[in-house]
Amino acid sequence: MKTKLFCLILILCGCLPVSAQQHRRSMPKIDKNGVYFVAEKMPEFPGGQDALMKYLSMNVRYPAEAQKNEIGGRVIVQFIVMEDGSITQEKVVRGVEESLDTEALRVVRQMPKWSPGMEKGEPVKVRYNIPIFFRITEGSTAPKPKPELVFPVGQEVKNTTLEGVWQSCSLKMVDDKYHVRLEPVLKILSSDGIFMNVFTGDNKVGAMISAQGTYNKESDDTYVESLEKSAINLFKEGSKNAITFNFLNDNLVKFTFVIPGRDALWEEYWFRVPLPEIKLMAE
Known part of the structure; x- marks a missing residue:
């Protein structure tokens, strides 16, 4: 039944x-x-x-x-x-x-x-x-709640490379542990300096590329995305966005940046998806 x-x-x-x-x-x-x-x-x-x-x-x-x-x-x-x-x-x-x-x-x-x-x-x-x-x-089946990934707070960070595939996530801290829920948005930072943001969608909403361009790591805690294509009105094609990053552990990072036209900082959390080296070919 x-x-x-x-x-x-x-x-x-x-x-x-x-x-x-x-x-x-x-x-x-x-x-x-x-x-x-x-x-x-x-x-x-x-x-x-x-x-x-x-x-x-x-x-x-x-x-x-x-x-x-x-x-x-x-x-x-x-x-x-x-x-x-x-x-x-x-x-x-x-x-x-x-x-x-x-x-x-x-x-x-x-x-x-x-x-x-x-x-x-x-x-x-x-x-x-x-x-x-x-x-x-x-x-045929009832939906399952989104699984949580749980990590202890204060883990030693050994890997601070940005290259790879990152998945957007929500984050809360309970009892000195990070509780992470993954969301359907990917950020690909390739080893050849190309980046791409992808909304993966679900069975009702199709996937779409929301932004793509090049990126450059300017310091130990800041990198810059240069937009070549954008489906987001706030971030115009040709603009540059400086993003500060802070690793909470090897595979969990917080990005902080300013949304154009606003004084307040915007924060996002991303989880590194374990995949081999990624290279993208720019159009």
């Missing part, structure tokens, strides 16, 4: 400004409170659409009771991106069930600041909608 497979489907092509989801002629550009429905430059999640996809896939959790009762559907959360990129006035404009609605709101409220919308060169408030799909499909 087949069991039910409960899966979370995030369809980000549906993440649109309010105006794009309604007929333009029936809606003004700005409301009475000065909030834009559409701006010349729309707000953007830090890192772009693939980063938003990664954020949601890492943080949305299908409520257990809803899974048990086979409840699924689309929750649409509406919010306003303020002039400083902060998120406010979050609300469910189309709900499914209390636990799903609550989970969708929770994840939206925890989002980092966005790049604000711009009108005539000035930041403006923009209303935005995000649909999050909780979908139940038929399958």
Whole structure:
């Protein structure tokens, strides 16, 4: 007898400004409170659409009771991106069930600041909608939770080479141990100075190359990525990004860098995938 497979489907092509989801002629550009429905430059999640996809896939959790009762559907959360990129006035404009609605709101409220919308060169408030799909499909087995890799804190670091294949991960520290969960994003740093970021996707979302170019190690704790191609609007083709790295153990590293147009530092954690020497041929 087949069991039910409960899966979370995030369809980000549906993440649109309010105006794009309604007929333009029936809606003004700005409301009475000065909030834009559409701006010349729309707000953007830090890192772009693939980063938003990664954020949601890492943080949305299908409520257990809803899974048990086979409840699924689309929750649409509406919010306003303020002039400083902060998120406010979050609300469910189309709900499914209390636990799903609550989970969708929770994840939206925890989002980092966005790049604000711009009108005539000035930041403006923009209303935005995000649909999050909780979908139940038929399958032969129930999904397994993402496995955790556990490492003791304070291991001696002997290998500080950057070359290899790195997999993005979330990291938390519990009882003097690092708990690592791998995510579907790879960073390939080849031995011939080529780098490539790849979102590997899953059975619902195809793989895509989000960035590629060359890199150069400038010091013992800094290297520079020179972008030749980029699918992320915040990181333009031709730009250079200085990244500080700190090894937590031989195969776990923290990258720190500045997102263009922002003062705050952005941190990412990556786990080295044990593969032989990688070389890439530039196009």
